[in-house]
Amino acid sequence: MIKKSCLLLAHLIAVSLTVEAGTAGGPEPLRTVLRSLEQAHQVHFSYSPDLIPLEREVQPPAVGESLEAAMDELCRQLPLRYMISGKQVWLRPGAGELGQLAPKVPQPRQKSPIYPLSPAEEAERQRLASIMKPIGKTAPRPLNRPGGEAYQEIDFEIYLPPPPASPANGEQVYKGDRRLAQVSILPNLGTNMERSGEITNHLSVNVLWGTNGGVDGLEVGGLYNEVINDVNGLQVAGLGSKVNGRVSGTQVAGLFNVGYGNVQGVQAAGLFNQAGQADAVQAAGLFNHSAGAFTGVQVAGAFNIIEGQGAGVQVAGLFNRADQQIQSQVAGLFNTAGNVAGGQAAPLFNKADTVAGFQVGLINISDTITGVPVGLINIVRHGYNRVDFSTGEALHANLALKLGARKFYNIFQAGLRLSDCPWQLGSGQYSWALGYGLGSIKDYGPHFQVNYELVAMQVSEGASGWGNRLNMLNQFRALGGFHGAGRRTVVYAGPVLNVTVAGQRGGDAADEGLRAPYSVWSRTGDRVALNAWVGFQAGLAF
Known part of the structure; x- marks a missing residue:
């Protein structure tokens, strides 16, 4: 009897201690129990509210229990699994043990009853859902904590979104839904509503202004079209169109077209x-x-600009600019380019680094040219640039500046002819000339060349200045020259065909300064007198 009384007393004491430990309050929601454990043990729980039944009532663990014992008690009441990492406690449902705790299978956000999915689109959605798989599991391993206690490490199936499809891995790039048609008045105010920026349409009609995910067919806008991704087909707008992605087709607008990708x-x-x-x-x-x-091809009323590598043609009313390379440029004022594979033509000037073709303009500037620069002034940095001193029977002393390329260069020349009595210079018995010409060089060996030149000069008498009477000396020269390996300094000599054109004054002959030593051909008219003879010229160019 005494033994039974002792057992009853011990049971009553145990029940009393349990009530005092905090269980007397009865079951509580799991959410409340987790908050109490966070405060008691200074930890933080991490879980998905969609997967953990926070409103399910459980019996709270006894006050004073260790965190591991409290979690074990909760896992006994609910099919949960946990892992403790420092001050972080990870919670997840036990797989296959509680139906409403199972992970949700991703579903499409919208299935439109108006535009049913095609078999290809449905297959794409199923592909996306199938590759939403968890990271592979790792085998559990026992770990020892300081003090000799052992616990089991658990693995977590963390779900990640599927990797984006790309042509690199052989998958088809999928950009949102595709629909037959859409009609909108303003952005997000149309048949696609707030999903306008996600959907690719085969036919898109924007009454005023519309925004679409993509166009694969035709888009027409009263004012403005904006496409987030790509356009394949025809895009027409009253004011303008902007495409953030690629354009493959035609854009027509009253004011502007913008394609930030490849057009x-x-x-x-x-x-x-x-x-x-x-x-x-x-x-x-x-x-x-x-x-x-x-x-x-770029054609514009004012100007064209290419900042990257160019392999086309630019035609503009004012100017063209190509920062790197271009095939050809034609402009009303000027052209500038990095490298020109074809040619440049402009009335004012052309400028390029390397020209493999031609330049035609008043002024042509380049670093190197393998073709022909045709202009009044041709400046080639690595071209044919020479200072020339020469003498001949027509003009006794000549100074010339030759600029351009070996195939074609400009000649700026000044000459002086002394009278038969040099000591009479002070009395005005001499002639001087200024002129311009063109030339080209032909090589006939490693050290021999011939300069073919055509020069026209106006001759004036003495110190009277530039006269208003026609008095010209025209020369065609074939000057053979010898040079060293560098071809910089040339000693030359050769025949010159001289033709004078002098205005008549009351039947007088040409000016004394142009009187030929002899004549091989002459003509005299009422207004001009012509005379021709063959002379020579020799000099030094460097």
């Missing part, structure tokens, strides 16, 4: 066209601009 096709606008890089034809009333590489 392949045609851009036509009343004011300007802009492309990231292009393989296209750009036609604009004001200007065209390509920020990257360009292949094709």
